[in-house]
Amino acid sequence: MKYIQNFWRYRFLLAELVKKGIKLKYRRSYLGIVWSLLEPIMTTIVLTVVFGTLFNNKDRTFPLYILTGRLLYSYFSKSTKAALKSIRSNAGMIKKVYVPKYLYPLSAVLFNYVIFLISLIVLVILGFVVGVYPAWYWIKLALPLFILLVMTYGVGMILATVGVFFRDMEYLWDVFLMIIMYTCAIFYHPERLLKSGHAWVLKVNPLYGVIGNTRNIVFGNSLDWSSMFYAVAFAFITLAIGLYVFHKKQDEFILQI
Amino acid sequence: MGKKALRVDHVSMKFNLSSEKVDSLKEYVLKSIKREVSHDEFWALQDVDFTLEKGDRLGILGLNGAGKSTLLKVIAGVFKPTRGSVERHGKLVPLLELGAGFDKQYTGRENIYLYGAVLGYSKSFIDSKYEEIVKFSGLRKFIDVPLKNYSSGMKSRLGFSIATVVDPEILILDEVLSVGDAKFRKKSEKKILNMFDKGVTVLFVSHNLAQVRRLCNKAMILEHGQVKAFGGIEEVSALYEKMLEEA
Structure with a gap:
């Protein structure tokens, strides 16, 4: 009860921090927020050219396939990195005034989420271009996208806590993110890997379940419930662990930064 | 007896003064193997205990490193005390680090x-x-x-x-009566004195004894994190002057 009250008291600060993240990200660039649309388009073009040729993929919808994977992965990677650094980068503030500390990783995860949601516009546009039109069943996207947020926040809280005590985590996490990127089938079709006996590589990665099911919905296929359940379970377990370790260690942060 | 405004309940604050701060995984592993993770403890505050009533204006005296700022930060909620607790009644405004x-x-x-x-x-x-x-x-x-x-x-x-x-009920001042140019300083002092008149509870840290005497009705001397004296402004400031002469 006390926590809810405290959260309610600081809701305006959370909104301000989220706003600040979005505003400052694109301040002083000529195109501003348009970059959040332009950047995924440009990287998708590059990836399509490279991997389309490499795998000799002639499918018209392949760019859309890449874009969905890339948007979700880049949200996950940007947010977790921001959350990892959130305590250190706000050290000046933490040392001087009392603010509930979970607001820092939370705002990092949320402001990236808002930018991510805006960038989904690109998905719709590209869908029109390649002939995959929005349909009422896209409403189901709410499930994987919500799980993505929960998962990111859970992982972010754990990383934020660990990052305070061990600076090396920043570098380790970069390597880890690369492994995650290659094992969530962003720019290749997973079928061959799934049949090869190395399927566990994908199945163990919860982000694969989220990305795979987002694609299933976008392309009108049926959901893969086993990978979805795995992602849901993973998301809520990490969230619980994240909240627990963060809460347990937060009073020591100030002695470390 | 007036209304209780602030209760500082046996507060102690410990810092780890490891000369080499261990903040990377490699160092930690190496040092724990060599059993070198040192824990140089430093108690910035030891068993500080006092109560302020509504309208009290407390001057906190002490040399550099006596724990004054740490105490204010504990009261403001920035630090969580290692032991003890702080009870605040009403809206607290810390004029600690402006901005x-x-x-x-x-x-x-x-x-x-x-x-x-x-x-x-x-x-x-x-x-x-x-x-x-x-x-x-x-x-x-x-x-x-x-x-x-x-x-x-x-x-x-x-x-x-x-x-x-x-309009705060508790005001924490850390030598901030010297903000900006002369004109603004006058204006800000007036604003603070106005708050005083409204019966705000004040914690005030300053090295300017005359100023503390002018503004406060109670005082406290901190030395090495311990309360050396706590009481009416006249007796405590007299004691503090004596302490300074001896030093």
Whole structure:
């Protein structure tokens, strides 16, 4: 009860921090927020050219396939990195005034989420271009996208806590993110890997379940419930662990930064 | 007996003064193998215990490193005490580090909202007080300029104006009566004295004994994190003067 009250008291600060993240990200660039649309388009073009040729993929919808994977992965990677650094980068503030500390990783995860949601516009546009039109069943996207947020926040809280005590985590996490990127089938079709006996590589990665099911919905296929359940379970377990370790260690942060 | 405003209950604060701070995994592993993870303990505060009633104005005296700022930060909630607890009754305004939470890429206007939020104000409250803040700071001409182009005096003027826009029940002052230029200093002193008249409870740290005498009705001497004396302003400040002569 006390926590809810405290959260309610600081809701305006959370909104301000989220706003600040979005505003400052694109301040002083000529195109501003348009970059959040332009950047995924440009990287998708590059990836399509490279991997389309490499795998000799002639499918018209392949760019859309890449874009969905890339948007979700880049949200996950940007947010977790921001959350990892959130305590250190706000050290000046933490040392001087009392603010509930979970607001820092939370705002990092949320402001990236808002930018991510805006960038989904690109998905719709590209869908029109390649002939995959929005349909009422896209409403189901709410499930994987919500799980993505929960998962990111859970992982972010754990990383934020660990990052305070061990600076090396920043570098380790970069390597880890690369492994995650290659094992969530962003720019290749997973079928061959799934049949090869190395399927566990994908199945163990919860982000694969989220990305795979987002694609299933976008392309009108049926959901893969086993990978979805795995992602849901993973998301809520990490969230619980994240909240627990963060809460347990937060009073020591100030002695470390 | 007046109403209780602040209760500092046997507060102790420990810092680990490891000469080599261990903050990388490799170092930690290596050092724990070599059993070198040192824990040099340093008690910045030891068993500090006192109660203030509503309207009390406490001057905190002590040399550098006596634990004054740590005590204020514990009371403000920035540090969580290692032992003991702090009970606050009513809205607390710490004029500790003015403008902690300012963003230098933000304009003055945006910073008013951001810093206000940091201090726990609501949006509607800041909306209603916005005019007053700008007017008091005297920075209307620069309000849409990014903060990085402000001088340090301008920044603290803005910080002071935002922090003092509420009527606090507890006010924490760390030598901030010297904000900005002479004109602004006069204005800010007047504002603080106004709060005093409204019966605010004050914690005041200063090295200026005359100022403490003028403003406070109670005083406390801190030495090495321990309370050496606590009581009426006259007796404690006399004791402090004697202490300084001996030193």
